[in-house]
Amino acid sequence: EPEVTQTPSHQVTQMGQEVILRCVPISNHLYFYWYRQILGQKVEFLVSFYNNEISEKSEIFDDQFSVERPDGSNFTLKIRSTKLEDSAMYFCASRGDRRGEKLFFGSGTQLSVL
Amino acid sequence: ELKVEQNPLFLSMQEGKNYTIYCNYSTTSDRLYWYRQDPGKSLESLFVLLSNGAVKQEGRLMASLDTKARLSTLHITAAVHDLSATYFCAVQRSQGNLIFGKGTKLSVKP
Numbered sequence: 643e644p645e646v647t648q649t650p651s652h653q654v655t656q657m658g659q660e661v662i663l664r665c666v667p668i669s670n671h672l673y674f675y676w677y678r679q680i681l682g683q684k685v686e687f688l689v690s691f692y693n694n695e696i697s698e699k700s701e702i703f704d705d706q707f708s709v710e711r712p713d714g715s716n717f718t719l720k721i722r723s724t725k726l727e728d729s730a731m732y733f734c735a736s737r738g739d740r741r742g743e744k745l746f747f748g749s750g751t752q753l754s755v756l
Numbered sequence: 757e758l759k760v761e762q763n764p765l766f767l768s769m770q771e772g773k774n775y776t777i778y779c780n781y782s783t784t785s786d787r788l789y790w791y792r793q794d795p796g797k798s799l800e801s802l803f804v805l806l807s808n809g810a811v812k813q814e815g816r817l818m819a820s821l822d823t824k825a826r827l828s829t830l831h832i833t834a835a836v837h838d839l840s841a842t843y844f845c846a847v848q849r850s851q852g853n854l855i856f857g858k859g860t861k862l863s864v865k866p
Contacts, residue, residue, distance in 0.1 A: 673852055675853060677854075683858070684844070684856045684857065684858045684859055685799065685844060685846070685854075685856040686856070687853045687854065687855065687856075690852055690853045692852075697852070698852075698853055733798065733799065737852075743804075744789070744801045744804055745789065745801070745854060746801070747791075747798050747799040747801075748798060749797070749798045750797075750798050
């Protein structure tokens, strides 16, 4: 079965540093998402991306966050100046455009901000 | 604002017993998902329920959707230890993104 791949699986950074989380969605998918999950808590929506632009973002997705699809295969999440509270598991997800298609999640990047 | 509530949040079961997890949501949606998550792992899609009255079954798990009541259930039949995990329901908004419940942590004991 095709899968969404994310790199790195773990990222440790110092507060104030920039991080880029990378994702390769399933190749024929058109909708891309980032979600995050703070340890032991629920999964929270960050941003959705379609047709090379953000289609929706949550209040968590402030000016410190940005997304990009630089080359038609990768989908990246950048956090410009990390804060302690950004520590979480970040999941990338993608889906096709047929009704009822599942949202496929990647294995996640565990971000630890020290 | 769409809210999704699951209950119970914690569930300890004996092997062989049956139980139901409930998922209520606050605004109209006709697409509901159930995911399983093992500790430290990603989200595994279990079911996508698309319409009122939809029922899907896989193994010991059966999910149903009542859009009029804004309620979905995940029924576990004759639980086994391998089902121990956290189960999330998620409701799709019109824009396509999912709003998740807090999850139900299921522990099946021998």
